[in-house]
Amino acid sequence: MIRRGASTSLDGLLSASSTNSPLSRVDVAYRGKHQSIWLKLEMHNPTGSIKYRTALGLLSALHRERPLGRSEWLIESSSGNLGVALAEIAGEAGWRFLAVVDPKTPQTLRSRMLGAGAELAMVDTVDDCGGYLLSRLDTVRRLLRESPSLRWTDQYHSTAGSAVHQTSTVPELMRQTGGLVDAVFVAVSTGGTIAGISEGLRRFVPGLDVYAVDVVGSIAVDGAGHPHLLTGIGATRRSTLLRPSHYTRLYRVADVEAIAMCRLFRHGTGLGLGASSGAVLAGLVRALADGVAPARPVLISPDGEDSYLATVYADDWLASRGVLPSVEAAEARARNDGLTFTPH
Ligand SMILES: Cc1ncc(COP(=O)(O)O)c(C=O)c1O
Structure with a gap:
């Protein structure tokens, strides 16, 4: 069932005005420095995701x-x-x-x-x-x-899937930030989300930095493909929607880094995010390590923890895939770097 907000008339059902996901501020500490970030929580959309x-x-x-x-x-x-x-x-x-x-x-x-x-x-x-x-x-x-x-519907080629962000996500972000956003971090699969947000938001914020985040093993943006654990992010084909001009820089993160971020984030904030959000957080941490310090970064969080409780958040599943020790090692490295997430 569509959870809320949507009208049952056809125009109402197909109207992007039925979306208005919240922007939540979180404080990040890393290697002795402090950074505020804003998460666009797409889990609050009527079907639970972006x-x-x-x-x-x-x-x-x-x-x-x-x-x-x-x-x-x-x-x-x-x-x-x-x-x-x-x-x-x-x-x-x-x-x-x-x-x-x-x-x-x-x-x-x-x-x-x-x-x-x-x-x-x-x-x-x-x-x-x-x-x-x-x-x-x-x-x-x-x-x-x-x-x-x-x-x-063809999400892999239809530009309608990216254009919709220009009439829904982008106006929401402009309203919510007053245009004071200088960087966005977006996970890539078909490339539709990042293409639409980049094109739409850069019309209002021309100097906007757009950080693409993909997983190791995916060839959505470039590189060589091999199996990866996560679903939602990444692809075994090149994106036909994403162009190099859409993003400032690509961060490619390992499955285990994304999973470790999900777990650390939930530990610090009480909020459970999906795997792609963990990847985007890992991308942000890489950017901080590179010395990037945006004033108002927005991280697009495509979904919440619900469909990951039996995987990303389950030690027995991680152990069955042979990655529990590397997830725990990634968490320990992040803790040694003083990484914490705290609700603002
Ligand atoms: C879980 C998840 N990860 C990543 C993405 C980004 O996907 P795409 O590049 O296909 O827009 C989405 C959807 O937008 C998603 O639902």
Whole structure:
């Protein structure tokens, strides 16, 4: 179920005005220095993640191209959050939705898609980079050939998924900061979020520094691919939405660093964030180590802890993946550097 705020009329359902996620200030201490940061908490969107905005943008574009009729079938490949957003909006609007997912899609998110009336196609062929994305896309294309009436929102190529940030996230950030933001840190997967926020916010703040954060093993931005643990962030294909001009600098963080940041952040603030937020915090710490000291940095936190309780926050899961010692070592290194997070 869409949690709150959204109207059930079609215009209301597809309106970006149903978003207004809070900006929360946190104080960071690191190597004897102090830095305030602002987190844009996208867990407060109606479907629990930033992909609610993406879903609105993608669906509105499809609807403008040719109105979506009742009982029409939509299809999308998703690692979880977009699938939930599309499933819950489609469920309210009376459209049918087929989500192409993989074994890394968190069980909680799969259950939510099913609960909203979606059907799931599970893909379990590992692609050349050790992930499932390319196999999911092969499956979407095969299903589109077999059933041409399916309508694909296509988060990987549609610019509507990034443009929506210019009419929702960016005006919110401008209102919330009074334009006094000088850096943003954004996790990358399709590249839609960072492209939209960068293009939109730099219109108002031309000197804005945009820090892209990806995980080691992902080829979303560049580099060579190999398996990684986290879901939501990273990709086993290059982003077609992100251009080098969109970002100042890329920070590539290891899974274990992102997980350690999630755990330290929850320990210090009581707030549980998703894995991509941990990666973005790790990117910020790298920037601080490089001597970057923005006056008002905003970190985009795509989602909360809910779908990571059985993974990122579960010692037995980390042990079963053989990474518990390295997560604990990363936490210990950060503590030795005096890293703390405190609510402002
Ligand atoms: C958990 C998570 N991480 C990262 C991202 C960034 O993804 P993208 O580059 O596809 O916009 C998103 C969604 O926007 C997300 O939900």
